Amino acid sequence: MKKEEQLTTKAYIKRYFQRICQSWSLVQGLTVTLRYFFQPSRIVTEQYPENKKTLKMHDRFRGRLEMIEDENGENKCTACSLCEKACLNGSINVLSTKNIAGKKVLGRYLYRLDTCTLCSLCVEACPFDAIRMNQDFELSRTTREAFEMILNKKEGRG
């Protein structure tokens, strides 16, 4: 009988300290809440879409593929097709044409966003730095056709 009482007391003490520990974790949680309440500048959670206009993705973020163009809409693509070969799932079609001098230049740079895995292998394969992954993170579209894009505004230079 005496042994049973001793066990009950032990269990009671154990439960007592367990409850204190549980309360302590609650206090810790509330401390974090209060800290961010009084110092909102330390909050790292993005308030999307309210901050849509000012939201900047990290530099290493990979959005969709785009062609790098200067202020006149000119690009550096030579239609060499190395990016097309590097793309494992056929998301790129480089259609070449010929300029007046008979030299091969870029005609249309076709890109399919719906099959692109944003792996960036095409960017790494391009020896002319003509393409890059941009910062666009809103990649949803309402039609299948909208996933098919022509990335160049102008035909390639000769």
Ligand code: SF4
């Ligand atoms: S990012 Fe990857 S999947 Fe997308 S077009 Fe480039 S190589 Fe293909």
Ligand code: SF4
């Ligand atoms: S984007 Fe680069 S790799 Fe692709 S065809 Fe143009 S120059 Fe070649």
